[in-house]
Amino acid sequence: MPRERARRDPQLGAAIRKRRKQVQMTLQALCDRSGVSVGYLSQVERDNATPSLGTLAQIADALGVALEYFIAAPKPSDGLTRAGQRPQFSLAHSSLTYESLAADFPGSELSSYLLHVPPGYVSETVSHEGEEMIFVLEGEIEQTLDNQSFRMKAGDCLHYSGQTAHAWSNPTEKTARILWAGTLTVLTRAGAIELPELAHKI
Numbered sequence: 001m002p003r004e005r006a007r008r009d010p011q012l013g014a015a016i017r018k019r020r021k022q023v024q025m026t027l028q029a030l031c032d033r034s035g036v037s038v039g040y041l042s043q044v045e046r047d048n049a050t051p052s053l054g055t056l057a058q059i060a061d062a063l064g065v066a067l068e069y070f071i072a073a074p075k076p077s078d079g080l081t082r083a084g085q086r087p088q089f090s091l092a093h094s095s096l097t098y099e100s101l102a103a104d105f106p107g108s109e110l111s112s113y114l115l116h117v118p119p120g121y122v123s124e125t126v127s128h129e130g131e132e133m134i135f136v137l138e139g140e141i142e143q144t145l146d147n148q149s150f151r152m153k154a155g156d157c158l159h160y161s162g163q164t165a166h167a168w169s170n171p172t173e174k175t176a177r178i179l180w181a182g183t184l185t186v187l188t189r190a191g192a193i194e195l196p197e198l199a200h201k202i
Contacts, residue, residue, distance in 0.1 A: 013047035015070055019063045020045075022109065033062035079103035086114075095121055102181075112181040117141060117170045125167040130183035133159040134168075139176030143168045 020030055027045075031038045035058055036051075043049035044059070051059065057067045086099040097116040117139070125144070134143065135157040143150045144167045145160055152158065160166065162182070170176045 012050070012070060013045045016059060016063070017045040018109075019065065019069075023063060025063070030059070030062055034058040088116075101179075109183050110181060111183070112179070115178050115180050117176040117178060119170055119173045119175060122169040123167050125165055127165045128162045130162040131160065132162055132166075132180065132182035133157065134181075135179040137177045137179055139170065139174050140172050141168050141170050141176050141178060 020027070025033075027038050027041055030036075030041055034041075036055055040049060040051075041059070044051055053067070053071075056070060060067045060069055081101055086101070088097050088099050090097050095118045099114040099116075101112040101114060102110055114137075134141075134152075136152045136154050138154055140151065140153050143152055143158055145158075146164050146166075150156075150158060
């Protein structure tokens with residue numbers, strides 16, 4: 001009996017490779033997590049082989065996404081979120097509250113969140129690959145880039161390379177609300193937050 005096959009899509013391999021790189025995973029690491037051989041994964045990523053649905057499900061699970069991420073065509077409505085209906089979450093040992101804005105589809109690179117920043121919050125100083133943009137919606141924050149500080153109020157926006165050492169804080173007595181967008185990835189699985197190596201650096 002022939003195995004059930006995934007829909008033939010010349011972009012499948014590229015989508016798998018892009019997702020793997022987004023979460024900073026080597027082919028060997030994906031092999032270890034999925035149970036699929038490195039040689040076969042390499043063929044899949046080059047679109048020289050089409051995995052069965054079962055194998056694709058193993059790959060998707062190892063990459064932290066559902067099977068539909070690779071085989072379902074996204075609808076325009078998939079990217080729509082409604083005010084007041086977005087679930088909020090927090091990371092362990094952090095006082096920040098997040099609301100996810102970005103859609104999750106093959107090839108997507110942008111992450112976007114609404115951040116609720118409590119009074120007195122101070123982040124660590126970090127640098128990393130990618131880029132970030134912050135737009136202050138309410139309140140004030142102080143952003144530091146390479147030892148230069150910017151006091152930002154509602155309506156102010158800053159776009160910068162993640163490779164520039166940066167940190168930010170809320171030095172006021174009022175909660176700030178900011179829109180953050182960037183090319184870092186935060187995975188959510190079964191309601192829990194699973195962080196790639198850099199994701200906690202938002």
